[in-house]
Amino acid sequence: MVSDTKNKKLIYKEKRRKEIAENALDLILSKGLSNFTMDEVAKETGVSKGTLYLYFDSKDSLIITAFGILVERLKNYIGKLIPKETSKEEKAKAIIKLYSKIIKEFPSDDLLRLFEILINSIHNKKRIKELVELFHEYYSQLFELWSEFVPNKTIAIILQAMIDGIGIYKSVGVDFEEGELCPSLEFIIGKIIS
Amino acid sequence: MVSDTKNKKLIYKEKRRKEIAENALDLILSKGLSNFTMDEVAKETGVSKGTLYLYFDSKDSLIITAFGILVERLKNYIGKLIPKETSKEEKAKAIIKLYSKIIKEFPSDDLLRLFEILINSIHNKKRIKELVELFHEYYSQLFELWSEFVPNKTIAIILQAMIDGIGIYKSVGVDFEEGELCPSLEFIIGKIIS
Amino acid sequence: MVSDTKNKKLIYKEKRRKEIAENALDLILSKGLSNFTMDEVAKETGVSKGTLYLYFDSKDSLIITAFGILVERLKNYIGKLIPKETSKEEKAKAIIKLYSKIIKEFPSDDLLRLFEILINSIHNKKRIKELVELFHEYYSQLFELWSEFVPNKTIAIILQAMIDGIGIYKSVGVDFEEGELCPSLEFIIGKIIS
Amino acid sequence: MVSDTKNKKLIYKEKRRKEIAENALDLILSKGLSNFTMDEVAKETGVSKGTLYLYFDSKDSLIITAFGILVERLKNYIGKLIPKETSKEEKAKAIIKLYSKIIKEFPSDDLLRLFEILINSIHNKKRIKELVELFHEYYSQLFELWSEFVPNKTIAIILQAMIDGIGIYKSVGVDFEEGELCPSLEFIIGKIIS
DNA sequence: AATGAATGAGCGTTCATTCAT
DNA sequence: GATGAATGAACGCTCATTCAT
Numbered sequence: 001m002v003s004d005t006k007n008k009k010l011i012y013k014e015k016r017r018k019e020i021a022e023n024a025l026d027l028i029l030s031k032g033l034s035n036f037t038m039d040e041v042a043k044e045t046g047v048s049k050g051t052l053y054l055y056f057d058s059k060d061s062l063i064i065t066a067f068g069i070l071v072e073r074l075k076n077y078i079g080k081l082i083p084k085e086t087s088k089e090e091k092a093k094a095i096i097k098l099y100s101k102i103i104k105e106f107p108s109d110d111l112l113r114l115f116e117i118l119i120n121s122i123h124n125k126k127r128i129k130e131l132v133e134l135f136h137e138y139y140s141q142l143f144e145l146w147s148e149f150v151p152n153k154t155i156a157i158i159l160q161a162m163i164d165g166i167g168i169y170k171s172v173g174v175d176f177e178e179g180e181l182c183p184s185l186e187f188i189i190g191k192i193i194s
Numbered sequence: 195m196v197s198d199t200k201n202k203k204l205i206y207k208e209k210r211r212k213e214i215a216e217n218a219l220d221l222i223l224s225k226g227l228s229n230f231t232m233d234e235v236a237k238e239t240g241v242s243k244g245t246l247y248l249y250f251d252s253k254d255s256l257i258i259t260a261f262g263i264l265v266e267r268l269k270n271y272i273g274k275l276i277p278k279e280t281s282k283e284e285k286a287k288a289i290i291k292l293y294s295k296i297i298k299e300f301p302s303d304d305l306l307r308l309f310e311i312l313i314n315s316i317h318n319k320k321r322i323k324e325l326v327e328l329f330h331e332y333y334s335q336l337f338e339l340w341s342e343f344v345p346n347k348t349i350a351i352i353l354q355a356m357i358d359g360i361g362i363y364k365s366v367g368v369d370f371e372e373g374e375l376c377p378s379l380e381f382i383i384g385k386i387i388s
Numbered sequence: 389m390v391s392d393t394k395n396k397k398l399i400y401k402e403k404r405r406k407e408i409a410e411n412a413l414d415l416i417l418s419k420g421l422s423n424f425t426m427d428e429v430a431k432e433t434g435v436s437k438g439t440l441y442l443y444f445d446s447k448d449s450l451i452i453t454a455f456g457i458l459v460e461r462l463k464n465y466i467g468k469l470i471p472k473e474t475s476k477e478e479k480a481k482a483i484i485k486l487y488s489k490i491i492k493e494f495p496s497d498d499l500l501r502l503f504e505i506l507i508n509s510i511h512n513k514k515r516i517k518e519l520v521e522l523f524h525e526y527y528s529q530l531f532e533l534w535s536e537f538v539p540n541k542t543i544a545i546i547l548q549a550m551i552d553g554i555g556i557y558k559s560v561g562v563d564f565e566e567g568e569l570c571p572s573l574e575f576i577i578g579k580i581i582s
Numbered sequence: 583m584v585s586d587t588k589n590k591k592l593i594y595k596e597k598r599r600k601e602i603a604e605n606a607l608d609l610i611l612s613k614g615l616s617n618f619t620m621d622e623v624a625k626e627t628g629v630s631k632g633t634l635y636l637y638f639d640s641k642d643s644l645i646i647t648a649f650g651i652l653v654e655r656l657k658n659y660i661g662k663l664i665p666k667e668t669s670k671e672e673k674a675k676a677i678i679k680l681y682s683k684i685i686k687e688f689p690s691d692d693l694l695r696l697f698e699i700l701i702n703s704i705h706n707k708k709r710i711k712e713l714v715e716l717f718h719e720y721y722s723q724l725f726e727l728w729s730e731f732v733p734n735k736t737i738a739i740i741l742q743a744m745i746d747g748i749g750i751y752k753s754v755g756v757d758f759e760e761g762e763l764c765p766s767l768e769f770i771i772g773k774i775i776s
Numbered sequence: 777a778a779t780g781a782a783t784g785a786g787c788g789t790t791c792a793t794t795c796a797t
Numbered sequence: 798g799a800t801g802a803a804t805g806a807a808c809g810c811t812c813a814t815t816c817a818t
Contacts (some may be wrong), residue, residue, distance in 0.1 A: 022278075032317045034228040038813060048779045050815080059813060112313060118366040119310045123226045132367035139368060142344035151381070154374035158360060158382060165359025166352060172312040174328035174333065174355075187345070188352060191385045203801090210802095232788060242804050244790080253788065397780090401770070404781095420705045422616040426809060438781050438811075447809065481615035486716045504701045506754040507694060511614045527756065542762035546748060546770060549756075553747025554740060560700040561714035562721060562743075568736035575733070576740060620792060630800045632794080641792060 010071075017055045017065070020045050025066035029113050033063070033120050064130045067117050071138045074110060078102075078141060092149060096189050100182040103166055111164065112171040149193035159192065211249045211259070214239050219260035223307050227257070227314050233287045258324050261311050268304060272296075272335060282342065289339060290383050291347040294376040297360055305358065308332075343387035353386065405443045405453070408433050413454035417501050421451070421508050452518050459526045462481050462498060466490075466529060476536065483533060488570040490581050493556055499552065500559040502526075537581035547580065599637045599647070600625050607648035611695050615645070615702050648714045649699050653720045656692060660684075664727060674731060678771050682764040685748055693746065694753040696720075731775035741774065 004007035023044040027036040038059055042049040056062040081101065083094030118135060121128045139160060166185075170176060217238040221230040224375060232253055236243040250256040275295065277288030312329060315322045333354060340350035360379075411432040415424040426447055430437040444450040471482030498570045499562065506523060527548060534544035554573075558564060605626040609618040620641055624631040654687060663683065665676030703710045708775040721742060728738035748767075752758060 032314065034314060036318060037811085039227065039811095049813090050779055050781095051777085053814070054777070079794095094337070096282050112316075113364060115309075115366070116313045119313065120226060120228065120307060122306070122365065123224075123229060128367070135366065135368075151373055152371075152372050154378040155382060157363065157368060157370060158356065158375075158378055161363045162352065162356035162357030163359070164362070165355030165357070168309060168313070168358070168362070169351065169355045171316065172309070172329065173322070174329075175350060176351060177346075180346055181352075184346065184348040184352055187347060188386055191388075192382055194385075207802090231786085241802095243788085244805065245803055247789070248802065324780085399764065401781090418705075420702060422702065423705060426813080427807085437809085438784070439782055441810070442781065470738070475599065500701060500704070503697075503750060503754070507698045507701065507750070508614065508616065510694075510753065511656070512616060523756075539760055540759075540766065542759050542766040543770060545751065545756060545758060546744065546763075546766055549747030549751045550744035551747070552750070553743030553745070556697065556701070556746070557739065557743045559704065560697070560717065561710070562717075562739060564739060565736050565793095566735075569740075572734065572736040572740055576737060576774055579776075580770055581679055582773075619790085621790095624801095632800055632802095633798085635793070636798070724777090 013105055018069070020047075020052060020055055021062060021065040024062050025069050028063070028066055028117070029070075033113070033116050060124070060127050063117065063121075064127060064134075067131055068134045070110065070114055070117075071134045073182075074114065074138055075141055076095065077110075082145060085158060088148065092193055095137070095145060095149075095193075096186050099163055099189065100185060102163065103181060103185060111167045115164070145190070146193075150188075155192070159189070207249075212263070213251055214241075215259040215263055218256050219263050222257070222260055223264075223304070223309070223334045227307070227311050232256075252320070254321050257311065257315075258321060258328070261308070261325055262328050264304060264308055264311075265328045268308065268332055269335060271292060271304075276339065286343060286387055289343075289387075290307060293357055293383065294379060296357065297364075297375060297379060305361045309358070323378060340387075349386070353383070357381075391582070401443075406457070407442055408440060409450060409453040409457055410436075412450050413457050416454055416499070416505065417458075421501070423503050426450075448512070449514050451505065451509075452515060452522070455502070455519055457521050458498060458502055458505075459522045462502065462526055463529060465498075470533065480501075480537060480581055483537075483581075484574050487551055487573060487577070490551065491558075491569060491573060499555045502554070503529075503556060534581075543580070546576070585603075595637070600651070602629075602634060602637055603644060603646075603647040603651055606644050607651050610645070610648055610699070611652075611692065615695070615698050620644075642706070642709050645699065645703075646709060649696075649713055650716045652692065652696055652699075653716045656696065656720055657723055659692075660723060670730065674775055677727060677731075677775075678768050681745055681767060681771065684745065685763060685767060693749045697746070697750060728775075737774070741771070 020041065024036065024041045027040055027044065038049055040054055041062070042052055045052075052062070056065065080099050083091050083098065114135075118128070118131055121131055139157070142160045143156040145152060146159050147153065150156050150159070165183075166176075214235065220229065220236045221234055221238060225234075225385040230244055232243055235256070236246055239246075246256070250259065275292045277285050277292065308329070312322070312325055315325055333351075336354045337347060340353050341347065344350050344353070360370075360375075408429065412424065412429045415428055415432060418467055419428075426437055428449070430440055433440075440450070444453065469486050471479050471486065479549070502523070506519055509519055527545075530548045531541060531544040532549050535541065536542050538547070554564075554569075602623060606618065609622055609626065620631055620634055621645045623644070625636075634644070638647065651717065663680050665673050665680065669725055696717075700710070700713055703713055721739070724742045725735060725738040728741050732738050732741070748763075750760075
C-alpha cells in the first residue's frame, strides 16, 4: 500500500516534470534558447518560480529535458512518415517523397531550434554531453532509413546532414528557388541511391 | 599635410575598430555568442568599456562587424583552396580534394560559430538582415564552384548545405567513422557531378 | 480562510509598495528629481535594487506613484484648512486667512517639487500624461474654493496660479518684504472678490 | 600693441564663450535641462568637447551662462513691449494689452525653461546663488512696470508671480478656457490697478 | 509540496571630465 | 589654443537561484 502511494506520487511528479519541460520547450521554440526565462516557464505552467526548482536542479537541466522532448517529437514525426513498403524500388520513391515533404515544410523551427540548442551548448561541457546522447536517438533512426540504399553508414549520415543543412540554410535566409528545391533534391538522391 | 594627418587618424581609427571586433570575435568563438560581454571585450582589448562605444554604436553592431570578419576569414580560407585548373576533369578532382580537406579539418569552430550567430539572431530582425547580407558574400562564392558540374544553382546550394551540415554534425558530436568520411564524400560528389 | 491569507498578502504588498514610493518621494524632495537613483531608493528602503522591480515596472512608474502621494499630501493639507463657514462674508475672510497661512509656510518644498516633477516630465509624453491626471485632482479642489466669489472658472484658476507663482518665487529666491506679503495678498484678493 | 593683441584675444574669447553658451541654451530650451549633453553642445558649435572646457570650468558654469543669456533675451523681449505712454490711463491699458500678449503666446518654452533651470538648481547651492542673481535682473524690470499702479512693491511682485504662474500652469497642462483667459486677466488687473 | 518575496551579481549603455598630442 | 580619444563611475534594469513560511 505504502509503495502504491509512493508510486502514485512518483507518477504524479513525473507528469509534472514533463508538463514544465513542455512549456519550457514551447517557449524555447517560440523565443529562442537565450530569450526564455524561468519566470515565463513558471507563469505558463501556472506554478511559482520556486516550484520549478523542486523538479529541476537548474535552468540547464530543464533545457536538457526540454531538448529530450523535442527529440522525441521529431522522432515521432519522422516515425510516422517512414515508408513501410517492402519492394526496394517503392521504398526508394517513398523516401524521396518523405524528404521532399520535410524540406517543403521547412523552415521548421523545430529542427532549427534543435540545432540552436546543440550549438549553443558546446561551451557547456556537462550540458552538451547529455544533449548529444539524446540527439543520437533522433538521427540513428534516420540513418537506418538510408542504409538499404547506400554502401555504408557514413554515406547515410552525410545524406541526413544534407537534409539538415538545407533546413538550416532556409532558416537563416539562403534564397532557394522555391520551385527547384524538391526536384533538385530528388535528382541528388536519385543519383546516389541508384 | 592636413589631409595626411586626417588620413593617418582615420586609418588608426579603422585599425582600432578592427582590433576590437577581432577581440570580440575571439570571445564569441571561444565562449559562445550569448556568453560574451562588453566588459570582456574591453578587458581583452585593454580599454575601458566606454571606449568600445566610441567605435561601435551597440553590442549588436559589434557582433555584426565581428561576423563580417568571420565571413572574410572563411572566404579567404576557401579562396586560397579554390582550384585554378582549366580542364573540367581535373577541376572535379580538385573540388573533391578541397572538400575532403575542409571536412577533415572540421570541427572548425569558425563555421559552427557562423551558424550559431545566424541562428541566434533570428529573433532580432534588424541584426539578422545585416548578417544574412554578409553571409551571402560567403556562400555565393562557394556555389559558383559547383556551378560547372551541376544542372542548376539550387543543386549547387544543396551540395554546399551538405558540406555545412557535415560540419555541424561533427561539431555537435555525431560520430563519423573517421576513415570513411572522405571516401564517402568523394563517392557522393562523384555520383552527382558525373 | 484562503481569501483571508490572500487578502493579508495583498495588503502587505500594497503597504510595501507605498513604503517604497514614500522613500522615493523623500529622496525626490530632498535631492531633486534628476538626482535620485533606484540604488538610493533600495538602500533607503533596506531592500535590494531588484526588489524595487517587483513592485514597480520602471523608475518612471515609481516617480508617478511618488507624485501621486505628494498630490495626496497637498490635498489633505489643503482639505483640512478649507473653511466650512456658511456665510459668504465669513468664507471670504477664511479664504484670505487660508492663503495667508499657506504663503507664510512657504517655501514649501512640497509644492515646488510638485512643479519640478511636472516641468521635468514635459519631454516624457507617457509620464506627463499620467502626472497631469493626478495633478488635476489637486488643483480642481482648489478652484472650487474660489468659484463662489469669481465670475468664472478661469479667474479661479488664475488666482490659484498666482498663489503657486508666489510659492515658486519664494522658493527660487525672489525677496519679498516679509511683513508685506500677507497684507498685499489680502488686498488683491479683497479687490477681486469684492 | 601688446595690449591691443591681448584685447583682441579677449574679445575673441568672449565671443566664443557666448556662441557656446547660446548653443547650450538652444539645446536646453529644446530638450530640457537634464537631457542635454556636452557632446551635443560641442557638435552644435562645431568644436571638440575638450574645447568647451577651455571656455567653461564645468557643465554647471555653462548652464549658468546660458541661463544669463535666457534672462537677457526675456528682458529684451519685455523691454520692447513696455509701454512708452505718458498718460497713466493709456499706460494702464497698454500694460493689460502687454500681458494679454505674453499670456497668449504661452506656453512659451522660454519662460518655462527659466523656471525649470531655477527649480532644478535648488539642491545645488553654488549654482542657485548665481542663477538667482541673474533672475533678479529679469524680474526687477517687470516689477517696475506695475509700480505706478499698485500701493507697494510686494503687490507688483505678486502680480508678476501670477503671470508666471499662469505660464507654468499652461505648460504643465492645466486646461484654461482658451477664450476666457485674456478677458479674465484683464478683469483681474483692471480690478487691482483701478 | 509549494510558494513568492527577495536577492545580488551582472548586463548594456551614458556622459562629464581629463590629458597627451 | 584646440583636439578627440579615453576614461570610469554611474545608471536603469534583468534574472537564475534561494529560503522562510
